[in-house]
Amino acid sequence: MLSGRTAVGLALVVVMFGCTTERKSASGFRLPDGDPERGAVVFAQMKCHTCHRVYEHEEFPEPTADPSVPVALGGRFVSLPSDGELVTSIINPSHKISSRYAHAMVTTAGLSRMGDFTEAMSVRELIDVVAFLHTVYARSEASTRPEWPHGGP
16 A cells, blocks of 8 residues: 555656646657668758768768858767657757857857758658668767867867
């Protein structure tokens, strides 16, 4: 039999986490499996490499954005990005702009410099790009910024 205090605690946990989900919650968000190879092709077709360097993917040309965009993709991190974080970064890049970068380098008028891909990319292409991006991140004991062979951010 549960004590009164334990029952109240469990009820609060259920109310906080189990009964309601906010509209903008990631609860229930699951992407189907994508094809990383097709995702790399879409990444190139959408010209993502003109702004972003990709860790350990030398097949993409050097970024050409002027001024350069210091947001590099991939590397070794303690915590890996989720499907939801990657999708949000692609379809709503102004949602969360890292304080690691000088805002003048990654924003224009307070919004991300990244273009709007909501009408340029199909859902299948988005799923495949996310699958590709998952291949460029690796789990590590400590996060490390990648060493770029050509200077880089």
